[in-house]
Amino acid sequence: MSEETKLVWLPNKLADKINSVADPTSQESLDLINKYIDKTRKNYKDQLELLDEDVVMFRGLLVGVKKQYETALTEQLDSEYKLWEKIDSQRPKLKEKIQSLVDGLQPLSDKLSEIDNLLKSINTWEIKQLVEQVSFLSSALNGETGEMIKFICSQYKPKKEKN
Helix, strand or coil, X not given: CCCCCCCCCCCHHHHHHHHHCCCXXXXXXXXXXXXXXXXXXXXXXXXXXXXXXXXXXXXXXXXXXXXXXXXXXXXXXXXXXXXXXXXXXXXXXXXXXXXXXXXXXXXXXXHHHHHHHHHHHCXXXXXXXXXXXXXXXXXXXXXHHHHHHHHHHHHCCCCCCCC
């Protein structure tokens, strides 16, 4: 090998050891590399075992969380059912109270209907005509017209009724 080469993807310490050997392709260099590979395999195997332990622990935690969730959900549903049962038991009393209020307001409603009917029966047209005539007379009482009206009213004598 006339050309110089450098090992890649090896830790610096291992590369330095291999370069310190007279022949980098010798059995000693290969043994160093194999030893590094075996050590790396063991390290990965240990990490996989730790991961397996973590998975088991995680699954155990999930089971615990699931049980706690189910317990909390059951407790919440039970309390909601109890609340509904309490409300449901009070509903007839509430209906009675509402009915008594409605019954108590019925006479007032009847009176309001009666007042409304009376107001509808008033002939407002005649009242309007009367107001217009009073207004006309009020304005007419000023000046000569007023004097004539006063004279006519003072001369008016009702007919006597025959007995």
